[in-house]
Amino acid sequence: MTINPDLQGRSYPAAEVYDVGREKIREFARAVKATHPAHFDVDAAQGLGHPDLVAPPTFAIIIAQRADAQLIEDPEAGIDFSRVVHADQRFTHHRPIFAGDRLVAELHVDGVRAMGGGAMITTRSEIFVLTDGDGREPVSTTKSSILVRGEGQ
Amino acid sequence: MSPTFEELSVGQDIGSRSIEVTRQDLVKYAGASGDFNPIHWNEAFATGVELPGVIAHGMFTMGAAVQLVSDWAGDPAAVVDYQTRFTKPVLVTDTTGTGDAGAVIDVSGAVGALDAEARTARVDLTVVFDGQKVLVKAQALVRLA
Numbered sequence: 001m002t003i004n005p006d007l008q009g010r011s012y013p014a015a016e017v018y019d020v021g022r023e024k025i026r027e028f029a030r031a032v033k034a035t036h037p038a039h040f041d042v043d044a045a046q047g048l049g050h051p052d053l054v055a056p057p058t059f060a061i062i063i064a065q066r067a068d069a070q071l072i073e074d075p076e077a078g079i080d081f082s083r084v085v086h087a088d089q090r091f092t093h094h095r096p097i098f099a100g101d102r103l104v105a106e107l108h109v110d111g112v113r114a115m116g117g118g119a120m121i122t123t124r125s126e127i128f129v130l131t132d133g134d135g136r137e138p139v140s141t142t143k144s145s146i147l148v149r150g151e152g153q
Numbered sequence: 154m155s156p157t158f159e160e161l162s163v164g165q166d167i168g169s170r171s172i173e174v175t176r177q178d179l180v181k182y183a184g185a186s187g188d189f190n191p192i193h194w195n196e197a198f199a200t201g202v203e204l205p206g207v208i209a210h211g212m213f214t215m216g217a218a219v220q221l222v223s224d225w226a227g228d229p230a231a232v233v234d235y236q237t238r239f240t241k242p243v244l245v246t247d248t249t250g251t252g253d254a255g256a257v258i259d260v261s262g263a264v265g266a267l268d269a270e271a272r273t274a275r276v277d278l279t280v281v282f283d284g285q286k287v288l289v290k291a292q293a294l295v296r297l298a
Contacts, residue, residue: 031185032216058216086211090236
């Protein structure tokens with residue numbers, strides 16, 4: 001299977017809304033072995049000046065990987081998920097993610113580079129929180145590179 | 154107590170911790186994150202795609218390593234930027250039913266740079282499994298009071 005080089009520059013618009021729940025923040029925090037009370041205890045989070053539970057710094061990966069799935073599952077992309085290895089990751093938080101946020105993500109394919117029999121694909125998700133009315137504000141920018149390993153790699 | 158910008162210096166140690174990982178932890182992370190790639194929970198599948206065995210999600214390691222920074226900063230929301238490269242897999246042995254760790258990841262951190270104008274500190278994390286760095290250029294930018 002070969003990676004479609006025309007993917008570069010492609011964008012996928014914001015699709016479904018992700019509702020950030022308190023229990024999801026707690027579940028994700030436990031899964032990364034976080035113990036900070038701001039992830040678990042609303043009073044503790046509010047004591048630090050936050051409106052509700054604070055998501056861990058890598059929580060946005062849930063939303064980013066949902067956005068990435070649009071690309072990985074796109075039959076035109078030619079990506080074999082079982083041969084995908086995560087190469088690098090960055091989160092830039094314009095503001096923290098809190099329980100109660102309603103988030104959407106726009107996916108951008110910033111780079112596609114052939115490597116051996118495989119390819120390195122760089123994607124960027126721009127994550128926004130929906131605000132009252134029809135507005136939205138930037139929350140996080142996530143950047144990922146995935147290596148799709150060729151046969152024998 | 155949370156650190157303040159003025160009391161920090163480049164090279165300062167922020168501490169260290171060891172993270173024990175089991176196959177069950179990877180199943181939990183898969184469920185919590187939605188990343189169900191079978192290379193993180195099925196031995197036959199992992200070896201079938203030429204991996205040495207079941208490996209931890211890179212995002213598990215990245216997510217667990219930053220807890221040292223969240224706790225040091227006193228507020229996880231202080232981490233305004235966090236990046237890494239994944240260079241080596243963390244191979245997690247099947248220890249189901251024994252209570253033993255399937256892998257141990259050692260994390261330590263130090264202040265790598267300070268920006269007086271932005272009042273931020275860059276924390277450089279060293280994340281080691283089996284004697285090798287598994288994360289490279291693991292850097293968390295922390296906004297301080």
